[in-house]
Amino acid sequence: MDITLDKKSPTEALIKITLKENDYQPNVEEKVREYARKASIKGFRPGKVPTGLIRKMYGKSILVEEINRILSESVNNYVKENKLNLLGDPLPDLKKAESVDWENQKEFEFDYSIGMVDDFKYDISDKAKVTRYKIELDKKTLDETLDNIKEQFGKQTNTEKPVKGDDFMGTLSSADGELTNEGIIKFNYLSKGGEKKLLGSKPGDTVELDIKKDFKDAHAVSHALNIGEDKAKELAGNFKFSLDKINHVEPAEMNQELFDGVFGKDVVKSEKEFIEKVKSTVEENYNRETGYYLDREIRDLLVKNTKMDIPGNFLKEWLLRSNEGKVTQEDVDREFDDYVESMKWDLIKNKIAEDNEINVEHEDVVNQAKAMILQQLGGAGAAEQLMEHMDAFADNYLKAENGQNYMRLYGELRDNKILELVRNKISIKEKSVSLDEFKKIVEKESK
Known part of the structure; x- marks a missing residue:
């Protein structure tokens, strides 16, 4: 041979x-x-x-x-x-x-x-620079959050005379009757014109709503009609809304009952403590999002700055043949740049892991499965009661889906170790921003 x-x-x-x-x-x-x-x-x-x-x-x-x-x-x-x-x-x-x-x-x-792919070099020194955004809740966003909490834990009643903030239950239908949905039109779905029409109505009334003018946007229309947003964008003309009920929520008072309902009994004991706890909890949740954004920025920076020759023609042919008729040439051409970027990132991750001897042990995967299961079953409070069963729970979970659960957790742990190493080596500048500022940054980067 x-x-x-x-x-x-x-x-x-x-x-x-x-x-x-x-x-x-x-x-x-x-x-x-x-x-x-x-x-x-x-x-x-x-x-x-x-x-x-x-x-x-x-x-x-x-x-x-x-x-x-x-x-x-x-x-x-x-x-x-x-x-x-x-x-x-x-x-x-x-x-x-x-x-x-x-x-x-x-x-x-x-x-x-x-x-x-030929050998390539990546840079995870302090010459590689990214920004970590830290969200600080401004007064406007904090007040909105507190109002939402008070409404969520408030007392719900039906009313005959609506006021701003009420929700309207009924049936929304197109003029020809082909498109109809029985549900809720929330007050925040409406434009000024729509607000005026529904605030002047009562249960039993039928109100004409211009689907373009009386709703804020296609997102609001999609929820009101329970349809996809793309389809909602195509709609125009007057719709009929048959109003059945008006839901009014009397916001909860700022008292110990509310504090206990949100955070558990006696976790906070004053209005000041409650507001600070809400602020820190929301900031923590948002900063988890900024952490995901930071990792995406790290990935994009390394992919952009790592010179790597890719066999484009071969990869397109391989994608077509390996998917056995499930994708077309047009599909491959349209998605190819995203595929190449993802593939480059996988190659860079693998090389970083190899160069730095990053490994995930079986015990790490089992412990991660246990932590995830405990969180789903009630967190630390459930740990003592369920501890003797956790080995069996974790084993069943990791074996399920033909072992895919195991491989998914393994991959997540490995990626986390790789990104942690990179974060500790590159230069990260921290910048405090408001929630609105962060949203604008993300929107600008996604264009």
Whole structure:
């Protein structure tokens, strides 16, 4: 057998394999004899079927099976022995394979296209700079949050005369009746014109609402009609709203009952403590979001600053063939840049992990599963009661979905370790911003 590498470029090559008769024939003959020993054919005793008959009946399929085994094994071994850093899988030359004359050929040639990535360097020194945003709740956002909490824990009643902030229950229908939904129109869905119309209504009334003018935006329309936002954008004209009930919420008072309802009994004992606890809790939640944004910025910076040649033509062909008709050429072309960026990030992560000997132990995965399950079952309060069952819970969870849960947690832990290492090495400048400022930053970056 001859196997050679024909490099077309630094990132694309052909693995060429030539098989001579003595490379495959001994195994083919052994398989023929094995078939003869096991075959059950009418007119012959078990184990006495002539090999000539087996060769005539099954010879071609045995030959194809044996050569495919040799090819697969040879390509894999060649890649490992020559330490080729492949992207995707080797792709056989289909035209060449289809032209094989299995009945008469004794010598066979096969080609496999491969895509490779050359060695590359990444920079996780303090020369790499990103910004960590810290959200500080301004008075306006804090007041809105407190109002929302008081409404959430307030007393709900039905009223005959609506006021600002009430919700309207009924049926919203298009003029032709083809589109209809029984549900709630929340006050914050409405524009000034819509507010005026519904504030002047009472249960039993039918109100005409201009779907474009009387709602704030397509997002509000999509919720009012329970349809997708894209479809909501296409709607126009007057809709009829048959009003059944008006829901009014009397906000909860700022007292110990509210404090206990939100944070648990006696966790906070004064209005000042309550406001500070709300502020710190909301800031913590938002800063979790800024942490996700920081990690995305780190990923984008490393991908952008890491020079890496990619075999574009090979990857497009591999994506088409490996997805077996599930995607079209147009799909591949449209999503290709995002795919390449994701692939580069995976390569960079793998190299960082290898260079810094980052590993995830089985015990780490089990402990992460236990922590996640405890949180779902009630947090630390449930730990004492459930501790003796946690090993079984974790084991069942990690084995579920054919082991996919295990691999998902393993991947998350590995990514966290890699990103923690990077965060400790690069230069991170902290900047305090309001929630509105952070939203504008994210919106600008996403364009």
